[in-house]
Amino acid sequence: MKQRIYIDTSIVGGYFDKEFAEATQALFERLKNGEVVFVVSDLLRQELVGAPEHVQALLNNYADICFEPVVLTTEGKELADAYIAEKVVGKTSLEDCQHIAMATIYKVDVLASWNFKHIVNLMRIKGYNAVNVKMGYTSLEIRNPKELIYYENE
Numbered sequence: 001m002k003q004r005i006y007i008d009t010s011i012v013g014g015y016f017d018k019e020f021a022e023a024t025q026a027l028f029e030r031l032k033n034g035e036v037v038f039v040v041s042d043l044l045r046q047e048l049v050g051a052p053e054h055v056q057a058l059l060n061n062y063a064d065i066c067f068e069p070v071v072l073t074t075e076g077k078e079l080a081d082a083y084i085a086e087k088v089v090g091k092t093s094l095e096d097c098q099h100i101a102m103a104t105i106y107k108v109d110v111l112a113s114w115n116f117k118h119i120v121n122l123m124r125i126k127g128y129n130a131v132n133v134k135m136g137y138t139s140l141e142i143r144n145p146k147e148l149i150y151y152e153n154e
Contacts, residue, residue, distance in 0.1 A: 003110070004068065005148065006039040006103035008096075009047040010114035012058055014145070020114050026149040027112065031066050039068045039108050043098055076101040082135060088127030093118045100128050103140055110141040112148055120144050 005027075014020035015028060030036045040059065048056050059067070080097035083089060089097060096118040103111040113119040120142055129139040 002034070003036045004039050004108045005036050006041070006070075006099070006106070006108040006111040007044065008099045008111070008113045008115065008119065009044055009051075011112050011145065012044070012048060013051065013055055014114045015058055016055060017114075020145070023145040023149060024114075027145040028062075030149065031062060034066075037068050038066060039070055039103070039106060041099065041102050042069070042071045043095065043102070047095070070102055070106050072098055072102060073105070076105055079104060079131075079135065079137070082131050083128055086127065086131050088124055088131060089118050100140065100142075104128075104132050104137050107138065108140075110143050110148065112143060112145055114144060116144075 010020075011024060011027070014024040017024075027036075031038055048059075076098060079101035080094060083097040083100065084091055084094065096115060099113075100111065100119065111119070118124060125140075125142050128142070132139055
């Protein structure tokens, strides 16, 4: 079975960012090779609306079978609100919390992000997972793309 990787907006933007391009493009190569499926939310699509045209168009370069679409439900909104209520992050990080909630609810294998402040951050990850367990969900793996690509044996 293919690994299901939830991607947030930072992954799409990271494809074109000098600092993150190499690892992000390698992750997209895994997608192209059919090794993984990207779980893509309606929230990500909404966030891309204001992005430059080439960033918006990136996902269109891949077949629909490369993606598993998911939507933000009432359950997801409630879980995201719980992260904020438990002070894992502040209210200004609501959309980040919604990404994490969707990844949790849809039971992805891993959430990939370049957002080190609010998402790929050990203290935050522990907080999100404490809330997940408290509310009856499983823990969520959260990684940056460098941890999700294969390196040649040297």
